[in-house]
Amino acid sequence: MTGSEGLSARSAAALSDPLLPLADDSLVLSHRLGEWAGHAPVLEEELALANIALDLLGQARALYAELGEEDELAFLREERAFRNCQLAEQPGGDFAHTMVRQLYFSAWQELLYAQLAELGQPLAAKAVKESEYHRDHAEHWTLRLGDGTEESHARAQRAADSLWRFTGELFEPIAGPGPVGEVDWDALRTGWTERITRTFERATLTVPESPQEGAWKAGAGRQGIHTEPFGRMLAEMQHLHRSHPGASW
Amino acid sequence: MSGTDWPLWEVFVRSRRGLSHTHAGSLHAPDAEMALRNARDLYTRRSEGVSVWVVPSHEITASSPDEKDPFFGPAADKPYRHPTFYEVPEGVRNL
Numbered sequence: 001m002t003g004s005e006g007l008s009a010r011s012a013a014a015l016s017d018p019l020l021p022l023a024d025d026s027l028v029l030s031h032r033l034g035e036w037a038g039h040a041p042v043l044e045e046e047l048a049l050a051n052i053a054l055d056l057l058g059q060a061r062a063l064y065a066e067l068g069e070e071d072e073l074a075f076l077r078e079e080r081a082f083r084n085c086q087l088a089e090q091p092g093g094d095f096a097h098t099m100v101r102q103l104y105f106s107a108w109q110e111l112l113y114a115q116l117a118e119l120g121q122p123l124a125a126k127a128v129k130e131s132e133y134h135r136d137h138a139e140h141w142t143l144r145l146g147d148g149t150e151e152s153h154a155r156a157q158r159a160a161d162s163l164w165r166f167t168g169e170l171f172e173p174i175a176g177p178g179p180v181g182e183v184d185w186d187a188l189r190t191g192w193t194e195r196i197t198r199t200f201e202r203a204t205l206t207v208p209e210s211p212q213e214g215a216w217k218a219g220a221g222r223q224g225i226h227t228e229p230f231g232r233m234l235a236e237m238q239h240l241h242r243s244h245p246g247a248s249w
Numbered sequence: 250m251s252g253t254d255w256p257l258w259e260v261f262v263r264s265r266r267g268l269s270h271t272h273a274g275s276l277h278a279p280d281a282e283m284a285l286r287n288a289r290d291l292y293t294r295r296s297e298g299v300s301v302w303v304v305p306s307h308e309i310t311a312s313s314p315d316e317k318d319p320f321f322g323p324a325a326d327k328p329y330r331h332p333t334f335y336e337v338p339e340g341v342r343n344l
């Protein structure tokens with residue numbers, strides 16, 4: 001694994017832990033949602049997005065703290081050492097794009113965490129209620145955008161289509177010891193596809209037929225290979241910590 | 250899209266079982282379901298509530314400030330209407 005210079009031994013050991021990809025998913029999507037602060041279409045929605053972002057940040061922090069040093073794992077890793085799925089790192093785009101991204105992600109996370117909770121992962125048991133709400137929120141917006149005006153329908157469909165190729169990666173098994181290694185990924189894919197299909201039907205959207213795998217088949221983000229916008233996001237997220245190491249307020 | 254296009258909703262939160270819903274504030278939302286969700290995010294995020302009502306603000310009929318005197322003035326000098334002359338039975342809470 002590259003990009004891990006400057007990490008303590010404990011954090012470096014976390015780099016291959018099967019929980020790290022899940023922590024990275026939550027951190028990265030949390031940061032993406034935070035980008036809406038001050039830009040959301042209405043105040044109420046801005047708070048809702050911030051709430052979701054904070055839930056995800058909380059999940060990431062709990063996992064990082066269990067695996068190693070939180071700040072090191074969040075701020076001192078290079079792009080290649082991040083194992084989040086590429087879906088999470090996609091820029092927000094317009095509001096429909098953000099909501100469909102959330103729907104794809106939260107529907108998946110809810111099903112994954114439900115499985116993990118049953119397999120005895122304690123943090124998942126708490127997080128599953130959060131992801132259920134996130135999914136519900138995204139679902140309600142998808143229905144309103146898809147079955148709304150001509151403009152909102154077109155934007156929602158465009159988002160559904162353009163993000164589709166990042167969803168295949170969600171079902172690439174994450175290998176390793178513990179509950180994550182025991183997840184039934186095929187059941188996850190089936191459950192997720194049913195859920196998305198049902199929501200899209202109600203929202204009068206078309207389930208994309210294009211391949212779910214992007215240019216880099218086989219779990220690209222999980223292997224540390226990311227899309228171009230991720231580097232810029234990481235620079236913004238990490239620059240303060242790196243410019244002022246150990247600073248506090 | 251802007252918030253001013255959306256109707257205003259009044260939010261009532263019940264903080265725990267046995268208490269009545271109390272007015273918490275208001276918000277904009279496109280419809281009742283979204284209003285409920287916005288209310289959850291705005292007014293119960295620090296676990297203030299176990300139940301939320303949302304009511305379209307335009308459905309509320311309010312007394313007018315101009316009618317304040319005829320409405321509320323006559324009650325001002327009738328202290329015997331206050332329940333302070335009764336002893337509260339033991340075990341009664343939330344009165």
